Amino acid sequence: MSPRKRSRSSSISSSDSQPRKRQRSSSDGSEPDKRLKVYIVQAKLSADEVASLYALVDHHSVNESLDFELTPSPRDADVIVTAVHMRKRLERHIDWALAKEKPIVTPDWLFNSVSAGELLPCGKFAALSELHDETVHNCPDGDDDSDTAASSPPTDSLLHLRSPSQEPAASADLDWKSRYACCRASPLVCVNQHLVSRLAIIRRSRELEDDKISALSYDHAIGMIKSYPYELTEDRLNEVNSLPHIGPKMISRIEEYLDNGDIEEAETIANSQRYQSLEAFTDLYGVGATTARKLYAAGCRTFEDVERYYGVSYEDEAEEEADLDDGLKTEETDDLHLASQHNDRASQHNDRKPPRPLRFAKPKIPSITPRVALDLRDDLDQRIPREEVQEIFAVIVRELNAVRPGCVATIVGGYRRGKSLSGDVDIVIGHPNLSPTGKQVKGLSSRLVERLYERGLVTHLMYLSGFHAPDVTRAAHWDALEKALTVFVLPGGVRRRVDLIFAAPEAYWTAVVGWTGSKTFERDLRRWAAEQKELKFDSTGLTRRSNGELLVPTSEEDVFRLLGLGWVPPTLRNADA
């Protein structure tokens, strides 16, 4: 019942000079330095909103005049933040009786409180009108006086929130002439997108033909053009010619494009049987460029050929199969009772209908085999609309909270960069309240995946990992990251690739940055860290090259700060074609 009164004002913060405008009216003083516990209902929040809110709470968890902390359970919360506005919807996350005892506010309350530098009255931010009065009464700011004082600067929080379209201003020191993609603004679609798409064909061909270095050069050139802010014309050629990563070869490509509206080699490649076949084969999970070339060399041109190839080889031709199997991943993980691999003929039957628990053993989650990959292709090659990404995310968050309440999750990958259609769903899951070294982190991945499998939501497990730090100094954090690459399906839906990345608290923000992409953006982040800052950046974190010191960012912006980089919003990290 009693709303927690914050009584902390003895801040070490130097920026604390400003007297608090609004004193705790009823400072019962009994509460010693209690931080304001915030529970965030993730439902109906976009990945960016969740990330922003988390950043906000996290950033203001120490050393600020406002100090928040995340709480795993709504029961312990001093305030509940949600974008849900309907009772029914909220009841799926919070018991109604409990809800009546708490202030239930919109994310704007948090944002505006932070910009105002004080806890604002809740009245204007009640998430459910039905609970307006309770919210006002339980508000952690002064006691009541609902909306009167809210004349402050409430609206239009300066802080970023909302959908990816309403990003915060990109920082001023972005420079489209930089040789690092992480210093430039790369929109999803650029003004010279058609040229980019032509170069991307050549790039892809180089990759399929195992010319990685040439492919890399095209990646760099494409990245430069993606962030070049003007439409390319003859009179801009000089300028473009002086850009990093644009050399003689690229310039000649561009000139040809300006002259003819296309690039001949790109056309030729795109029309070639070989390119089309290789491209198609690599759509199969587990088939990369090398295997694709092998299949082509073996005479395959279409999926039917591949189907026949594997089908035949599985039934009858053991020898021929051995060759290709080398290129297809298959290893058993004991942890999770993976189904036996394709080498085990007996497992071939259970492809399509997974969740049939065997009587005596724990159910085994089917893993990837060439046969499975062929069966999954029809589903997995369909792209995923943003709405469904959110739906999948909601389900995962729901199940996650059943397995371990209080986890924080955010959608990363292409979705976060603003793509309207995604190839898969990438979710970074944090454990804000688990101790870094605690065992509670470990195994969360398998427990969640098992649960999803039992409920028929996960049909296959392509990959599962714990994390092993390469560095001795990180021995204590050897389980800082776990990955589960799954095939996920909503009831009656299309099967989708869903990647779950579990990050220990100290690795959370680097994991978010690392998994938001794009690929070229990430490579350049690492190059920048190494070449310009003597830092090492990987998904587990940032380390100082000299002494191996692990730097722990407290927000996504902090990652950029620590790297000495200006902020690049996720939607401007689309350095790839």
Added chain:
DNA sequence: CGGCATACG
């Protein structure tokens, strides 16, 4: 002329 991101199964 060496290097090009980084790690894991």
Added chain:
DNA sequence: CGTAT
């Protein structure tokens, strides 16, 4: 060799 960004 494959996977991920």
Added chain:
DNA sequence: GCCG
């Protein structure tokens, strides 16, 4: 294929 381009950079330092």
